[in-house]
Each structure stands twice: as C-alpha cells, then as structure tokens.
Amino acid sequence: MSVPTNLKYTESHEWVRPEVDGTVTIGVTHHAQELLGDMVFVELPQVGRTLAQREECAVAESVKAAADVYSPISGEVTEVNADLEAEPEKINEDAFSAWLFKLKPTNPDELDKLLDAASYEEVLANEAH
Amino acid sequence: MLKTTPLNQSHRDMNAKMVDFGGWDMPLHYGSQLDEHHSVRKDAGMFDVSHMLPIDIKGDHVRDFLRQLVANNVDKLTLPGKALYSCMLNPHGGVIDDLIIYYLSETWFRIVVNAGTADKDLAWMLAKRDELAPNLEITSRRDLAMIAVQGPNARSKVWQAIPGSQAATEELKLFQSAEFEEYFIARTGYTGEDGFEIILPADGAADFWRALHAVGVAPAGLGARDTLRLEAGMNLYGHDMDETTSPMVSGLAWTVDLKTERDFIGKSALVDVPVEQRLRGLVLLDRGVLRDHQKVVAQQDGKDLEGEITSGGFSPTIGKSIALARLPAQISIDDEVSVLVRDRKLRAKVVKYPFVRNGNVLI
Numbered sequence: 001m002s003v004p005t006n007l008k009y010t011e012s013h014e015w016v017r018p019e020v021d022g023t024v025t026i027g028v029t030h031h032a033q034e035l036l037g038d039m040v041f042v043e044l045p046q047v048g049r050t051l052a053q054r055e056e057c058a059v060a061e062s063v064k065a066a067a068d069v070y071s072p073i074s075g076e077v078t079e080v081n082a083d084l085e086a087e088p089e090k091i092n093e094d095a096f097s098a099w100l101f102k103l104k105p106t107n108p109d110e111l112d113k114l115l116d117a118a119s120y121e122e123v124l125a126n127e128a129h
Numbered sequence: 130m131l132k133t134t135p136l137n138q139s140h141r142d143m144n145a146k147m148v149d150f151g152g153w154d155m156p157l158h159y160g161s162q163l164d165e166h167h168s169v170r171k172d173a174g175m176f177d178v179s180h181m182l183p184i185d186i187k188g189d190h191v192r193d194f195l196r197q198l199v200a201n202n203v204d205k206l207t208l209p210g211k212a213l214y215s216c217m218l219n220p221h222g223g224v225i226d227d228l229i230i231y232y233l234s235e236t237w238f239r240i241v242v243n244a245g246t247a248d249k250d251l252a253w254m255l256a257k258r259d260e261l262a263p264n265l266e267i268t269s270r271r272d273l274a275m276i277a278v279q280g281p282n283a284r285s286k287v288w289q290a291i292p293g294s295q296a297a298t299e300e301l302k303l304f305q306s307a308e309f310e311e312y313f314i315a316r317t318g319y320t321g322e323d324g325f326e327i328i329l330p331a332d333g334a335a336d337f338w339r340a341l342h343a344v345g346v347a348p349a350g351l352g353a354r355d356t357l358r359l360e361a362g363m364n365l366y367g368h369d370m371d372e373t374t375s376p377m378v379s380g381l382a383w384t385v386d387l388k389t390e391r392d393f394i395g396k397s398a399l400v401d402v403p404v405e406q407r408l409r410g411l412v413l414l415d416r417g418v419l420r421d422h423q424k425v426v427a428q429q430d431g432k433d434l435e436g437e438i439t440s441g442g443f444s445p446t447i448g449k450s451i452a453l454a455r456l457p458a459q460i461s462i463d464d465e466v467s468v469l470v471r472d473r474k475l476r477a478k479v480v481k482y483p484f485v486r487n488g489n490v491l492i
Contacts, residue, residue, distance in 0.1 A: 001153040040443040041418050061418045063162045063443055
C-alpha cells in the first residue's frame, strides 16, 4: 500500500492529519499494523488529557505484541475513536482511516517538523535493510 | 544462517510472513493469524512442524532404557503404535524437554522432541545411553519432515490427500499411530482439535503439502499454533516449564509416575517435596491482553501472594485474553486476582484449563 501524501508521519509509525477546524487526527500507519499482525485490543487516552510531544498515550495490541503509541505533537485530546474498542481489526482493514484520537495542538509549529510522505517512505526503506 | 525445513519454499510460495524462530526460518502466518486459528477450530489447518526432531532408539531392551530416561511410565505402552507424552528430567527434577514417545516394537521406539531443545536432548540421550545401555542405537532423523493436520475435518481431508490411508488409520484412537506406505500417521496434536501428525520423508513433503492444500486444508503458522495450544491448555517448553522448574509446578504432575517403584532420572528430587505452586488458568475480566511474565498478585488472610504468567495471549475463540500462570497453591479456582499490566492492575479470574476443546469453550 502506498503512503498517502496528504498526511504527516513520525518515525514511530503514527500518521497525522491536520483538519480544517485546527485539530489534528492521529492513527498508526499501514506498516505498523503489518508489523503487529491481527489487532485485538486498543487502549485510548482520556478525552481532555494534555499530552506532550512523544508522550506514550495509547496502546495497540495484536495477537503478537503490545505496541505503545506516541503522541506526534503536544496538545489536548478532544475526541477518541471508541469504535476501535469493539472493532480493533478496523486498523488492519484500513489503517489510514481507522484513527485513534484527535488533538488540539498547543504548539502548531511541531506539525511542520513531522515527516512528509516521501521522508516516511525513506524511513520504511531503511527499516527494510 | 537460519535453518530451513523441507517446506521453506512452499511457505514462501504461499506468501507466508517468515520469522526467526529459535534459529529456524518459519512461517508466522500466511496473512491472518486469526483466520488460521478459526480454520483449525472449524474446519482443517496444517502446520509445518518439521523443525521438531524425531529420534529413533533401536536395539534390545529399549524399554528398560526409557524406564530410566523419562518421568512417565513407558510400561503404559502395550500396543504397537501407542504414544505417550512425557517429560525428560534432569537429576534436579527440572524439565530438559517434553516429548512424545511412540512404541513401535520392543526393539524400536521413536521420540519426537522440540526444535529449540533438540541438540541438548540428543546429547543428553547419547550420554545416558553410553552410561546405561551402550548397545542401543540412537538416530537423529533430520531426513524426515512432519506436518500436523488439525481440525474437525482434518482426518477426512488427510484421507482424501493420501488415497488408501483411511482403512489404515480410521480406527486409531487418540495417541495411537500407524504406518501407511511412506507415512507415519499419529492421532495426536497441539491444538485441542482432532487430527493427525504425519511424519514422512523430507523429499515428499512439498508434494504432500500441496495435496493437502488442494483438498481445502488451510496453511497455518506458528502464531495460530500458539493461540490454539494456549486455548487447549497445553504447555509450551521454555515458557511454562524449563530446566529450573519441576513438572509439579508446571501442570505436568499427571505425566510423572510416582506410584510405581520404578526409579527414573529426577525422581528423587520430586518425591516428598511439598508443592507450593500450581499452574492455573486465568481469564481476564477487564479489557486488555495478558502476556508472558506479567506479575499476578492477590491477598489472602492479610498476606500478599504473588505469581507469574507463563503463557498469556488473546483467545480468538473466546474473544477474551487468557493465560497460564504459576500461582501460589493457596489460590484456588474461581478466585479473583490482579495482574500488573504496564501501570495498571487488571482483574482476572482463576479457572480450570483447558479453555477450549474440540471447538467448545469450557470456561
């Protein structure tokens, strides 16, 4: 699967989508779900929680392992995708639409420093070696 | 350099995700571990278990040697083809390996051991042979492949894939085996479902795998093998027991014969030793996933009790997380305990395992 060009990325395999209302939507990448295999459990942050950049804030567990999810930027959690609690397999089906949570950024400059699709593809290429 | 089984190319042709499993290049899954798990519970799946090692022991009085070598009693093996599950212990009562012994004749027994322990098992058997029965011949059978076909429809699909094999094997009861042409067919397995484990010459393995696939047997990887055996409450060497743990605290007391006068290696370390821990089943009541090595805590009469998960994971059949855990003996079935998962304490219930057998949830 190609890496969508309208998203930003982290080296720890989260994707970030800036929304028109100023919030950002965050999920894990297709590559992350491929590494983990079938997802069986997702633990999401509390709405209202303030996160620092790179803070551990969610857990994605597959049949194989538990993976921490790190907040790509700092901000306040405004919404979580509670559907994933009942249907974590949605992440396997389409990782780029199965979002985990939304943030109101406290420092929008952090967004500009995230990876674009081309740089993230380089990260993936390097991991494969 | 990873070791490969005779089916390595077959796995790659089926787009398996390959992983390093104790030095072996093995399939983890072929797309979805969950789908493979359900195939075995509802229909039929096949596993390449050629990384495990058959060892043949031949000569006069093999049985006398095995009476000393293993903890279960080979005198239970009276019918040719009959199989016995046993531990092989060290002198301290620790488990060197768990294995299956097939009785073929008084001059030929076959033992199938785990992959990760095969080298040390063989070295141990050879050393004991030199000491106790130097006339016996012990042969490592890396020239053989092994395929487990498991599930409610497994046997009928094997009969389709090996024309003529039905008559030779349909009367086999659990833990019995028969030879048919170049196939050694045993009604055993590691999933809690019916089925066969089939040993055959390595050079025929890829064709047999293809024939099984053609009659609708789904390939299943090591991932599904682990969730299936956990649901079936079957021990995994290196997780639920090892050389530092006694079979008595590993849920394997039923395989240790302390009733007869027979002496065997490790026996003296087990006799009259109080058993202070037991292997128990856990079902997670809160949301989350139990994993190996998580701490289990409980309070009883104002005393803190502590145990550890030896095998934990998600049960696809039950839809909850389950585990095997070594717990203080005071903790009983139906007690509620806490499991430390990251920074949280999750509630779990102590249950009798197996969790699932022949497609049915038992807890």
